[in-house]
Amino acid sequence: MSTLEINDLRKSFGAVEVLKNINLSARSGEFVALVGPSGCGKSTLLSMIAGLESVSSGEIRIDGHLVNDEAPKDRDIAMVFQSYALYPTMSVRQNMTFGMECRGIAKSEQEREIQRVATMLQITPLLDRKPGQLSGGQRQRVAMGRALVRDPKMFLFDEPLSNLDAKLRIEMRSEIKKLHQNVGKTTIYVTHDQIEAMTLATRIAVMNKGVLQQYDTPDEIYRRPANMFVAGFMGSPTMNFLNATVVQGRMLRLEGAEGVLLPLPENAEVADGRSVVLGVRPEHFSPLVARRSVRKGLKSVPIRAFIEMLEPTGAETILMGRVAGQQVVLTCEPDEAPTENVEAEFEIDMDRVCLFDPDTQVRL
Amino acid sequence: MADMTQRTEFDPLATGGKGRQRRARLTVYGLLGLFAAIYLMPAVIIFLNTLRPLEEIVRQGFISWPGSMSLHHWSEAWSSFCIGGTCEGVSRYFTNSLLMAVPATALSTALGLVNGYVLSKWRFRGDAWVFGVITLGVFLPAQMTLLPWAFVLGKLGLSNTISGLVLVHTVQGVSFTTLFCRNYFLNVPDDLIKAARIDGAGFWRIFRRIILPLSPPILIVTVIWQFTGIWNEFLFGTVFTSGANQPITSAIVAFSGSGTGERHYNVEAASVIMAALPPLFIYLVGGKYFVRGLTQGAVK
């Protein structure tokens, strides 16, 4: 059981600063997901925690102990790579014992550990194969097995599922979750799949361009994103951003030809005449006929949307359309979906919308 | 890796009409046969001359079918022919060449492996410069290094010794072996090294357990390259050694100036073939891997 603390961490490659002032801490047993678009510095941060990249400034502490200059092997961590990085010339068994061998653990002890982990991951029949003779999912399991045998303080995962096909990815996702529940080790998990982050993590760190945007529970991140980047990055289809102006004290006028008026969300403190961005998630629209707000006792306002295109996915139908001339994407139950090229009536859950500052992009 | 073995090659000669196929085949095999003959003819002529009596060669000329054949000249060339005053045949020089080529090949290959490992997997400030300087040796003509080497060997007391030649060939060879190995190891994913470091392996353990087991293809390339190069090398052997310490290539040249003035063409021919056998043998054993190792980065 161990904690991780990262204070004012920076990393530069030459003149390029790829991590800017990262502050992050993980409690013992926590599952932290690092998400962000490609190139935002997730892998770099993970490598620094592992000790594979040097620290430019700031500090990394494991269990309160400063590890900035400690070699990877002394940090007692295990890492699962996106490429799995299985040693190609060694059998699965040798892959798993290599770490113990380097640490001089007795053969009998090694064998016991192998059996324990192989049983847990159901890879016992594969122990004598070479990595080249395994399927993608099996390699993934072996890579996790290699991390598990040493019983390290902390697990680091770098996009471990991104090379698997969609179905296997979902299977392995729940297996990782089960594993974490069983083993209870502190885990840092890099992904750019926001669903993985939402389903697995106890806390999510959203990064963009080397800056930590928000670090909070999945629920908080989803409901109260710190800024438009986080709001847009988490959630699929992505959140709608509608330009609006505050009028008549407590009303919002959507910009566009028709000038639709909406009441301002209750807790919002914004001055009259100010421009804002109204953020509404696609699923927070619902067809008026479904009367969701009445059934669930939600506070809502009606709005008319012109529907241009339908994208049925089976479970839900995605609607592309316009509200007050601005592009929107909404989702609804397939049987409640209107037809294309009609103007349909929807309601918006006003408790769930966000307001952002159009200049700083921060949530108001 | 696995799909390499069962891939069926595309055969462009088996396309088109029957007539076109036959014409294409004839042309291709005809040309190949012609060139093979051009390259093989000298070897065949030399071989036939090892079997002919000397007076027959003198009488009929070099290019002629043997009237009578005997393997006698082979044994004479190997063990009793007189070169430069000693009458031990080429066996002595053959041994010299082995004593020179085997250690020099082993040492330069070993150094190349380590250099390539460091330069591809343990990057440091200025590594590109170091690599550049090492590989500069590939482009330096050997003649340029003669004087410096003579100086160094003299200082070390290694003039006219086989150890001296081993040193020269090892150092000269490191440029090539480093270039080969470094480029090969670039294809080994860095993640393997990172995983091993997290697993707790150090510099040498990673080399031994991860890099070396991946190296056979490039090992074969460098060994063949180095062995044939060092065995066939002639300039350093001639300049830095003399008499009984010469490698076989230099000794064979010394034939022409040996003894009575009479040329023993049949014995010389046998010696030449003997001198050519080891590289040929190495190539026959490893040639298949040689071509493969040169063209693919076989790590996945």
Ligand SMILES: Nc1ncnc2c1ncn2[C@@H]1O[C@H](COP(=O)(O)OP(=O)(O)OP(=O)(O)O)[C@@H](O)[C@H]1O
């Ligand atoms: N050794 C290096 N030298 C110079 N720049 C580097 C180096 N390693 C990474 N970078 C840069 O640092 C930035 C962050 O890279 P990193 O690999 O951490 O991104 P990432 O968030 O993991 O992206 P992805 O999701 O694509 O894996 C990138 O812009 C990358 O080009």
Ligand SMILES: [Mg+2]
């Ligand atoms: Mg990455």
